[in-house]
Amino acid sequence: MKTLIIAEVGVNHNGDIEKAKELIDIASESGADIVKFQTFKAESLVTRDAPRAQYQIKNTGNLDSQFEMLKKLELSKESFVELSSYCSKKRIEFLSTGFDKESLDFLINIGIKRVKIPSGEINNLPLLKHIAGIGLPIILSTGMCLLKEVEETMNFLIKEGVEKNKITILHCTSQYPAPVESVNLQAMITMKELFNVKVGYSDHTLNNETPIAAVSMGATIIEKHFSLSRSMDGPDHAASLEPNELKQMINSIRTTEMLIGSDEKKPTDIEKDNIQVVRKSIVAKKNIPLGKYIEESDLNTKRPGNGLSPMLWDDIIGTKAKREYKEDDQIIL
Numbered sequence: 571m572k573t574l575i576i577a578e579v580g581v582n583h584n585g586d587i588e589k590a591k592e593l594i595d596i597a598s599e600s601g602a603d604i605v606k607f608q609t610f611k612a613e614s615l616v617t618r619d620a621p622r623a624q625y626q627i628k629n630t631g632n633l634d635s636q637f638e639m640l641k642k643l644e645l646s647k648e649s650f651v652e653l654s655s656y657c658s659k660k661r662i663e664f665l666s667t668g669f670d671k672e673s674l675d676f677l678i679n680i681g682i683k684r685v686k687i688p689s690g691e692i693n694n695l696p697l698l699k700h701i702a703g704i705g706l707p708i709i710l711s712t713g714m715c716l717l718k719e720v721e722e723t724m725n726f727l728i729k730e731g732v733e734k735n736k737i738t739i740l741h742c743t744s745q746y747p748a749p750v751e752s753v754n755l756q757a758m759i760t761m762k763e764l765f766n767v768k769v770g771y772s773d774h775t776l777n778n779e780t781p782i783a784a785v786s787m788g789a790t791i792i793e794k795h796f797s798l799s800r801s802m803d804g805p806d807h808a809a810s811l812e813p814n815e816l817k818q819m820i821n822s823i824r825t826t827e828m829l830i831g832s833d834e835k836k837p838t839d840i841e842k843d844n845i846q847v848v849r850k851s852i853v854a855k856k857n858i859p860l861g862k863y864i865e866e867s868d869l870n871t872k873r874p875g876n877g878l879s880p881m882l883w884d885d886i887i888g889t890k891a892k893r894e895y896k897e898d899d900q901i902i903l
Contacts, residue, residue, distance in 0.1 A: 573785050573823055574770070576665065576793040577602035577816060580806050581643040590645065591656055592798065598660040600817040601824070605657060606686065606793070607666040609650060609673040612640040625746045626805045639805065647676055654680050671700050678704060689713030689744050689772075692723050702730035708737045709791065711772050713744030717760065724765050734767050738791055741784075742772035746795075746809035750775055755784055762788060774809050778819040785826045792823060849875025852886060854895035862891045869901065878903065 577597035583590035590607070597605040620636040645653075650666060657664035667686045668674030674685070674697075684707040691697055692715055701708065708727070712720050720739065728734065741758035753775060762769040770791030771784035781792045797810035811819060837845065855870040862868075866887050871880045877900035878886070886901055895901065 571790065571827075573789065573827060574604065574791045575602045575820055575823060576604045576606050576791065578606050578772075578793050578795040580606070580608050580795055581640075582795065582797040582802070582804060582806055582810060583607075583643075583645070584802065584804050585643050585645065587645065587649045587652065589798065590649070590653055593796070594653065594656055594660055594662065596796065596798075596813045596816065598657075598662040600813070601820045602662060602816070604663040604665050607645070607650070607653065607664075608669065609666040609677055610640065610644070610669040611673070612637050612644060614670040614672065615640060622805075625809075628808075643804070650676070651680055671697065674700065674704075678706075682706070684709060687711060689715065689742055692719060695726070698723065698726060699730060702727050702732050706736075708732060709740060709770070709793075710737060711740040711742050711793075712761070713742035713772070717757075717764070720761060721764070724767075734765070737765075738768040738770055739765065740770045740772040740791060740793060743774060746774050746806055747776045748774040748809070750777065750780065753780055755780075755787055758784065758789065759787060776809065776811075778815070778822055781819060782822050782826050785823050786830060794819060846874045846876045848873065850880055851875055851877030852880055852883060852901045853877070854897055854899045854901060856897055858891045858895040860891055860894045864889055864891055864901075870898075872898065877901070 577600065579590065579593045583593060594605050616636045618635060618637045622636045622639060626636065626639060654664040663683060665682055665684065665686060666677050667688050668677045669691065685701050685704060686709045687701060689711045692710065692712065710723065724737070727737065739761050741755065741761065743752045745752060755771065758769050758771060768790045770789045770793070771781060772793040773781045773784070774795065781794060784792060794816070795806055795810040796816040797807045797812065800807050800810060800812060850871040850873050853870050853872050855868055858864065858868050864886055869883070869886065892902060
């Protein structure tokens with residue numbers, strides 16, 4: 571099964587539509603399936619004196635509040651219309667996270683194919699109710715969540731009429747960047763088994779091993795931030811892949827998918843020619859006259875494997891030789 575790879579721009583365009591287009595180019599050329607942004611109005615998202623997280627303070631310099639930071643990162647509705655069109659031109663799916671009803675409805679109107687619920691909105695009941703009525707597939711991110719909280723949100727969405735097969739739960743560690751010891755991919759499996767839904771992983775580590783491990787464990791979606799450069803000013807650049815790293819990650823995931831293969835155990839096409847070469851047949855260990863009752867001491871097993879299988883060893887013992895055999899002749903039934 572092909573992993574859906576979401577190249578997360580988020581706000582790494584720094585409010586510049588030309589940078590956003592450049593990032594779309596990179597995502598498309600790297601082989602991502604989806605490029606994702608964030609759509610919000612700072613006035614609808616935070617109070618004017620809401621504090622910033624420690625990682626935001628570290629990565630955004632001397633700003634007074636989260637509101638001030640986010641205001642600098644907004645894109646207009648007209649910009650998102652342009653970016654959606656540009657994604658179509660570049661043959662990559664456009665997606666953006668809507669953080670409020672108005673933003674979400676706008677995104678629906680311009681044609682997003684699925685809804686992403688970010689970790690911070692998992693307990694936003696009015697928004698969850700609105701999302702449940704939309705009918706599109708849902709990607710539910712679960713950073714910072716207790717299992718009980720994920721269960722409450724899942725139960726609510728299902729009660730509101732969302733079909734389970736339309737929900738994919740993303741395991742996530744909401745730290746930017748996230749240390750590897752915080753990843754705990756086994757929790758992804760716990761949610762897959764408990765809720766009987768598809769799962770994925772939203773990765774904020776600075777390595778490619780983590781998403782590769784997640785895919786090998788059954789993640790059907792990988793979401794990863796990327797940036798033009800980790801040295802840029804902004805809240806998420808420091809936890810993002812640079813362009814060459816994004817491409818490497820995607821190539822590694824595609825290789826991992828080939829390695830995983832299917833659940834059917836059978837010889838591959840490239841193995842078939844080797845079967846006769848490396849397997850053995852039952853052969854005469856010494857000269858055997860015609861009509862002799864064959865004993866175990868008369869037999870041996872040697873390559874090639876185009877004769878009787880050694881699994882028929884016991885069936886041969888005690889039978890009459892149908893012809894005269896010389897040493898190394900293959901025995902026939």
